[in-house]
Amino acid sequence: MNIRYILPVGIFFTIVVISAVAMISILNGDQSRAQLPSPLIGKKAPELVLSSYGSSQTSSDAALELTKQVEDEPFVVNFFASWCAPCQKEIPFLEKLSQDVAVIGVAYKDKPDALEIFLERFGNPFRHIGLDNDGKAAINWGVYGIPETFLISDEGIIIIRHAGEITHDIYRTVFLPKIGDMMQ
Amino acid sequence: MITEIGHFSLIFAFVLSLCQSFAPIYAARKSMDVIHRFSIRLAVLNAVFVLLSFSCLIWAFIVSDFSVALVTEHSHSSKPMIYKISGTWGNHEGSMLMWIVILSVFGAGLALTQKTMGLLQKSSTLGVQGIISSAFIAFSLFTSNPFERLALPPLNGNGLNPVLQDIGLALHPPTLYVGYVGLSLAFSFAVAGLITNSVDRNWARYMRVWVQIAWCALTLGIGLGSWWAYYELGWGGWWFWDPVENASLMPWLVATALLHSVIVVEQRDLLKSWTVLLAITGFSLSLLGTFIVRSGLLTSVHSFASDPTRGLFILGILVFSIGPPLLLFAINGPKIKSIGYLHLLSRETGLLINNFLLICASIIVIIGTFYPIALEIMTGMKITVGPPYFEATFNPIMALLVIMMGIGPFLVWKRGILPKSNKIWIFAGTSAVVISAISFWASNELSVSALAGIATAAWLGISLLCDIFVKIQKLNRNRYTNFWQDALHLQWGMWIAHFGIVIFLVGALGEGIYRSESVARMHIGDEISLGSDSAKLQAISTRNDSNYESLVATLKLTTSDNIQIGFLFPEKRIYPVERQTTTEAAIRRTVTADYYAVLGDGNRKDGYTIRLYHKPFVSWIWLGVIMMASGVAISIIIQRLKPKQTHVAFTS
Amino acid sequence: MIGAFSINKSLNTQLITIVIGMVFVINLYSPIIFKNAFAITAEEMLEDPILEKRARNISAGLRCLVCQNQSIDDSDADLAIDLRKQVRDYLKQDMSDEAIFLALKNKYGEFVLLSPPIQPATYLLWIAPLFILGVGILLIANLFLPPKENNRKPQFQNNKSSIIKTVFPSIKKRLESKTGDPDTDISAKIKFTFPIVVLILSVTIYLGLGRPDLDDQPLAERNEIQATTKKELKKRQNAALSAFNQAKINVEKNPENLSAQFMLAATASQIGSIEDEVNALEKSLSLSGGDARIKSQLAEALTRQAGGQVTKAASSLISQVLQRNPENIRALYLRGLELFQKGDMGDAIIAWKSTAGLILPGSPLADTLKSDIAKAAKSNGVDIPKIEFARLPEVNIPNSASNNALIDVNPTLFEEQRSQFSNLSKIEQAQFIQKMIERLSKRLEQQPENFYGWLQLANAHISMEDFTSAGNALISAAKAANSDQQRIALIEAALLSQTSLSLNLLVKNQLALLPASLKQSNSVKFLEGEYWRQIGDNKTAARLWSEILNQIPAHSQQAKTLEQLIAELIS
Incomplete structure (x- = not known):
């Protein structure tokens, strides 16, 4: 075939393909596209050594390995802060999650008194809360903005990483099926 | 009333441009000159009404008529008048209308000039222009109507963002648009040429001036954008390989290729179908540039999805303005047969290689920009293609191009013999090596790529000077003709534009290689060194303006011999109403270097963080850009001054 | 409850505007929102200049994930600052540059690297430039290779052939036969038809899109209106503020007084001070010994305080109120909201539907309810259910201006009109009442002593769910009341209107004004009992x-x- 044909036809098809792909992604611009895929999924959850808030507040300075507290059962790690609005909105869903699995909260750059008001006002679905005062734990978990929620299997493997608020849809379509799978 | 007049004239222009696009088809069927003439007049009428419509919109912004939804969204009664006016196109709907205005004005420009052009060719070119115009007016009217009204106008508008009140932002989009839209005329020429099979030397001659105008504007637009980023963003860079910047670079590279290839068609009747393809691609990339980028596809598919009708409409226009012409090209293109032969050592080969390198560069930019999106859509993987990628791929190709630019001007059309130029090349090559050796000796920390950059810039500069020297000398020797008359025929435009690139390279290399930077927390009275110079923080004062408060630092710059260079006043502004803080970099410009200072956080007790840059030759970057654009402008003028000549059909 | 929602709504619109604005700004002038970028501060820098230089180099190669194609070295975002610190920490731990890049890549993915690593997914990206260069060189070289015979000769001798000839032969034919001169003929035709066709078409489109009914409203012309509106607004704000201050003084004087506390809450709500409102309501609640209405108001205020989120405390208040009175509109609505926020869409819809059953279609809450139910239905993936609003309470409305004269007579007489009225659709009824309110208000401005007029107005407001205005009308009625019978009617209406406790004060005063003999009558006793019940003295x-x-x-x-x-x- 002549090069004169190949060139325009090639350009034409490239553009058609680009447009089609764009069109498709516009039409089903689902939420997962907004997410940065985390390389941590399928890997062992990083450790989470933080000073703890709440139940063991008497020893609040002592660092606590939070992931060790819930060994051998699936659990959820939620990075949140009392100053973040989506974090309060997702509390009801974390409460629902806490009925099935342990939920560990990591308060990102937060103050204990603000945290106390927050928990009192919106509820406390967390079994343990760690204080990540310098944001190191967040970096360690690859968090780039709060809220972010991880689901970890009983073997300590990260199964889900969700960045952003857990909405009704996210809860139903992302978390519930995986938790259902794990329960079986 | 005025707003509704504007709305109606836009609708009227829509109907007119529909007529404008159908008239040539009708006329071709009936083969009637009167209709061709008529459709050419329609183009002018169209522009008149679009302009009227745009003026009405500007009027609504000037008088702050908040019964217009767009004014409410993007203006505020307490804005300075200039930003009220520039607010007209500082938003999606208004900029769409401005796009349409430029489109119609270009059409009218063609209709009113180039009287010698064939009637059929002119009316079908304008017909294609009319199709584009009606598509965009439809887009504007039906999905993003700037004349939407509010029955209950609010007391004041919402558009008082201090960051958007900037002269660079007011000028940058219109200039860029003239460039983008100017390419539409090249596109129309190409499509009309395909339909009427009139791609020949005359076609090229008529088209060339429009490509030149578009190129000038595009170059200036990109330059303005980069200048704005430099003085406004506060971290001293001037090009970031940001998707938005890349989107304007892609059509620029193709337009540059087109600018050169159209000369080959005009002079030698070669590379015709290639030029047609470039014209189509150039405009397609402009469309891609303005719309896909603006709708946010590059950054996030979501912002696009927020208004699916708009997005789909844009994609529709894109596909229909690229698809049929390319199909037409596939069918008809092979029939455009270039007559004549290509010789290895000829100027046309030089220009072919120039085209090839430019297209390579633009493909690299396209790949670098779109690869992450394609990869993400196909595999879900998200990667970043940042400056390091482009530095590794784009820059070497550009270096090759610069080397070629030193050779090209010496080549002659058709049959290539090397005109004594080998001596010049040896001279230029040696001087380039010597210059880079000197610069290596001056500071031996230079990397290989930096040295290569210096050498290529030197090579281009010296060989250009040699070229000018040799050609003027030749002219002097020829005593039979008028020196000044003949001097006009020399390629002044090309020399200036190419020399602009040398200047640009000096700026880019100087900034890239020799910039120095220092950051320190300073108390009043402290001094820090910046390269061989030093800066002393003399005072920190507060200043109140009408809508902001600002903290101003006074820095005194002195050289190592204690000679005062000048003062810098970096600012940090706080807009209490908008709850925004902005940093205003202070720039002290000299011919050889810029001193650039940014004031950061801090307080009187602990001192203030201050960041200082010394950027040698950085303003040469924009000087170079201006030279490039003015070179092409001069070339347009020289063409007008030359005695008119129409090419007779070329026969070999 | 309406307040909670309008606030919530405006918050949403603001957010949306901000987001859209941001998106727009990002797209057009991408780097603008990072204008503040000052990036690295002096504190972060490492002592060792060599290490610091490495840190800067590494930072320049890492992407600030929340920014746009910007390195963490250039960005001022929180995350960028944290990451810069992390990089320097790594450096202090003697990690190599590669190890640092790898460590961050393992956490954030390839996205964090500004230079894409060479791996299967990016082979194409890195090879493409070389490939294009290679192909291009081959193509160009091909042009100069010794020609094959057929390569050099023009394939199409006739270079006049075109798409017109091949695809549209007929057009081509006519194109070539440029003979004859029908031009003048056609030109006359065009001159006549063209303007008509173009005009008709544009006018048609314009009628579809344009707003010829709206006139321009340049700012200058509206300055006057603006000034008066501003004044009015300011006046109202000042009035609200002074009422709030007055209420505050009253509370300070008499902290244990229920109505003083309640007034404070109401005025605090008017000046938009949620904290004060919540405090005052809490105090009122404890003083009243658990009044249901205060509870529901407190629940609403708490929700508003939390930015539209139903808090724990609000939730328990709602439960208490609903236990007592499952038909408390405010509480029922908030319960629906709570369920919605918990994701129990089905239950939320049920709660909201029963709320709708208690209010009129014309009331301000109705639209909110409709959109809320639609939202819940959508996220539950079911069709939007049909919403039944309450029927209009049986108030008697004179339906023409001529009847206005009869208002002074006890308005329970118009049986015929009542039946006429109930034949109207709900929306018509609401419109009707609205009109009546306007008429009455105008009339009453001139005749402030018209007791039944005020009562009528209050009833109309009550049926429109506008309790505040109803309260005002009742207060005016109290001023006009001059017979015991009228006072009783007033007390009845005030108790019915379900409004603030300040009205209870009015009831109390009116009761005191009644003679002792009347007080012993069963009807007055019943009303008095209702009064005590409402203020919580069961x-x-x-x-x-x-x-x-x-x-x-x-x-x-x-x-x-x-x-x-x-x-x-x-x-």
Whole structure:
């Protein structure tokens, strides 16, 4: 075939393909596209050594390995802060999650008194809360903005990483099926 | 009333441009000159009404008529008048209308000039222009109507963002648009040429001036954008390989290729179908540039999805303005047969290689920009293609191009013999090596790529000077003709534009290689060194303006011999109403270097963080850009001054 | 409850505007929102200049994930600052550059690297430039290779051939036969038809899109209106503020006074101070001993305080109120909201639908409810259910201006008009009442002594769910009341209007004004009982009602109802 044909036809098809792909992604611009895929999924959850808030507040300075507290059962790690609005909105869903699995909260750059008001006002679905005062734990978990929620299997493997608020849809379509799978 | 007049004239222009696009088809069927003439007049009428419509919109912004939804969204009664006016196109709907205005004005420009052009060719070119115009007016009217009204106008508008009140932002989009839209005329020429099979030397001659105008504007637009980023963003860079910047670079590279290839068609009747393809691609990339980028596809598919009708409409226009012409090209293109032969050592080969390198560069930019999106859509993987990628791929190709630019001007059309130029090349090559050796000796920390950059810039500069020297000398020797008359025929435009690139390279290399930077927390009275110079923080004062408060630092710059260079006043502004803080970099410009200072956080007790840059030759970057654009402008003028000549059909 | 929602809504619109604005700004002038970028501060820098240089180099190669194609070295975002610190920490731990890149890549993915690593997914990206260069060189070289015979000769001798010739032969034919001169003929035709066609077409489109009915409103012309509106607004704000201050003083004087606290809450709500409102409501609640209405108002205020999120405390208040009165509109609506926020869409819809059953279609909450139910239905993936609003309470409305003269007469007389009225659709009814309100207000400006007029206005406001205006009308009515009968009517209306406790004060005053003989009548006793019940003194209420019970026949319908009411009170 002549090069004169190949060139325009090639350009034409490239553009058609680009447009089609764009069109498709516009039409089903689902939420997962907004997410940065985390390389941590399928890997062992990083450790989470933080000073703890709440139940063991008497020893609040002592660092606590939070992931060790819930060994051998699936659990959820939620990075949140009392100053973040989506974090309060997702509390009801974390409460629902806490009925099935342990939920560990990591308060990102937060103050204990603000945290106390927050928990009192919106509820406390967390079994343990760690204080990540310098944001190191967040970096360690690859968090780039709060809220972010991880689901970890009983073997300590990260199964889900969700960045952003857990909405009704996210809860139903992302978390519930995986938790259902794990329960079986 | 005025707003509704504007709305109606836009609708009227829509109907007119529909007529404008159908008239040539009708006329071709009936083969009637009167209709061709008529459709050419329609183009002018169209522009008149679009302009009227745009003026009405500007009027609504000037008088702050908040019964217009767009004014409410993007203006505020307490804005300075200039930003009220520039607010007209500082938003999606208004900029769409401005796009349409430029489109119609270009059409009218063609209709009113180039009287010698064939009637059929002119009316079908304008017909294609009319199709584009009606598509965009439809887009504007039906999905993003700037004349939407509010029955209950609010007391004041919402558009008082201090960051958007900037002269660079007011000028940058219109200039860029003239460039983008100017390419539409090249596109129309190409499509009309395909339909009427009139791609020949005359076609090229008529088209060339429009490509030149578009190129000038595009170059200036990109330059303005980069200048704005430099003085406004506060971290001293001037090009970031940001998707938005890349989107304007892609059509620029193709337009540059087109600018050169159209000369080959005009002079030698070669590379015709290639030029047609470039014209189509150039405009397609402009469309891609303005719309896909603006709708946010590059950054996030979501912002696009927020208004699916708009997005789909844009994609529709894109596909229909690229698809049929390319199909037409596939069918008809092979029939455009270039007559004549290509010789290895000829100027046309030089220009072919120039085209090839430019297209390579633009493909690299396209790949670098779109690869992450394609990869993400196909595999879900998200990667970043940042400056390091482009530095590794784009820059070497550009270096090759610069080397070629030193050779090209010496080549002659058709049959290539090397005109004594080998001596010049040896001279230029040696001087380039010597210059880079000197610069290596001056500071031996230079990397290989930096040295290569210096050498290529030197090579281009010296060989250009040699070229000018040799050609003027030749002219002097020829005593039979008028020196000044003949001097006009020399390629002044090309020399200036190419020399602009040398200047640009000096700026880019100087900034890239020799910039120095220092950051320190300073108390009043402290001094820090910046390269061989030093800066002393003399005072920190507060200043109140009408809508902001600002903290101003006074820095005194002195050289190592204690000679005062000048003062810098970096600012940090706080807009209490908008709850925004902005940093205003202070720039002290000299011919050889810029001193650039940014004031950061801090307080009187602990001192203030201050960041200082010394950027040698950085303003040469924009000087170079201006030279490039003015070179092409001069070339347009020289063409007008030359005695008119129409090419007779070329026969070999 | 309406307040909670309008606030919530405006918050949403603001957010949306901000987001859209951001998106736009990002797209057009990408780097603008990072204008503040000052990036690295002096504190972060490492002592060792070599390490610091490495840190800067590494930072320049890492992407600030929340920014746009910007390195963390250039960005001022929180995350960028944290990451810069992390990089320097790594450097202090003697990690190599590669190890640092790898460590961050393992956490954030390839996205964090500004230079894409060479791996299967990016082979194409890195090879493409070389490939294009190679192909291009081959193509160009091909042009200069010794020609094959057929390569050099023009394939198409006739370079006049074109798409017109091949695809549209007929067009081509006519194109070539440029003979004859039909031009003048055609030109005349065009001159006539063209303007007509173009005009008709554009006018048609314009009628579809344009707003010829709207006139321009340049700012200059509206300055006057603006000034008066501003003044008006300011006046109202000042009034609200002084009312709030007055209420504050009252509370300070008499902290244990329920109505003073309640006034404080109401005025705080008007000046938009949620904290004060919540505090005052909490105090009122404890003073009133658990009044249901205060509870529901407090629940709403708490929700508003939390930015539209139903908090724990609000939730328990709602439960308490609904236990007492499952038809408390405010509480029912908030319960629906709570369920919605928890994701129990089905239940939320049920709660909201029953709320709708208690209000009129014209009331301000109705639209909010409609959109809320639609939202819930959408996220549950079901069709939007049909919403039944309440029927209009049976108030009597004179339906023409001529009847206005009759207002002074006790308005319970218009049986005929009532039946006419109930034949109207709900929206018509609402419109009707609205008109009547306007008429009445105008009339009453001139005749402020018209007691039944005020009462009528209050009733109309009550039927539109506008309790605040109803309260105002009742207060005016109280000023106009001059007979005992009128006072009783007033008390009845005030108790019915379900509004703030400040009205209870009015009721109390009016009751005091009644002569002792009348106070012993059963109807007044009943009203008095209702008054005590409403302010939370259930004991007194029960005592008064029991007194009535003793005086009426034991097995009558009335007695049964009363017994039931008393039983509820005691429980």
